[in-house]
Amino acid sequence: MKRVLSGIQPSGKLHIGNYFGMMQPMIQHAKTEDLYVFIVDLHALTSVQDRDRLRQGTLEAAVDFLALGLDPDRCTFWVQSDVPEVCELTWLLSVLTPMGLLERCHAYKDKVAKSIPASHGLFSYPVLMAADILLYQSQVVPVGKDQKQHVEVARDIAIRFNNTYGETFVIPEPEISETTAIVPGIDGQKMSKSYNNTIPIFLDDKALRKRVMAIQTDAAPVEAPKNPETCNLYALLKLFAPPEKMQEVHDLYINGGAAYGYLKQDLFELISDYFAPARQRKEELLASPDYVRQVLARGAEKARIKATVTLDLVRDRMGLKY
């Protein structure tokens, strides 16, 4: 059994990029591995500085995970800030983290390029993420491709720590599925809350249909052959359609006859059906927020026991016990 860990920010409506990149693999891993899943509210503070939005977002992200089928009895599921040991480890790791390592991080550079204020928190975001990963001695970290570099930073920091203070941390490995590494958004760029191009997981049918119809496609006529590899509608269909249907769609692209309007209607129906049971469960869970809080409190208690063991060892290794 491997220790598998990953987190998600409660900074907006969770979307199908989050689902295929991280949530679905995590829900599957809960069946066989020693799974750690958490809502990273401390990370979200770098972009959400509205108290009510953060509180609601955190609870809703937890509801979404449970509604999608995460079994909290078969994993450790909590909210990051409920285990404050992670903040202490962040400091302890930060003294070993070279500036250059953080300066190279794409996510930071992209955010600053988009005029997000360059706070110290935004800059040191990867160190908090390394602390998340290392505190629980994680072996495998399932993520979308955009987070690969951050997991590599965690590896670098762990190796540096082990070389300085002796074997302490497990060196984590990112796990990135080839087929879902970068789910495209409705404009063809990576689907991302910050690009405003997402298809949220939980939309009512009217809003979902509108969103799917807004997927950008080229202006080629129906009869013209098209390249499926460069079409974001095709990439999204592939996530939901059964293989026989995809073969048909593929042939239409190659030979001509692929009508984007009809394909969008198919995609809308596929997404709606796929998430229908989860939508129902989400309604039920939203009606019992105390149950969700209890699940998270139980998860935080379990997580904290592991966190304390690692932090105790780290303090000792670094000479903080005298």
Ligand code: TYM
């Ligand atoms: P976040 O909240 O941005 O995204 C959560 C997960 O969803 C994946 N993802 C995607 N995968 C494929 N295609 C997309 N378009 C897409 N968009 C998002 C992300 O790669 C991620 O796996 N820093 C992390 C959260 C975090 C974390 C951790 C992850 C904090 N601590 C420790 C792993 C381990 C983040 O912002 O993810």
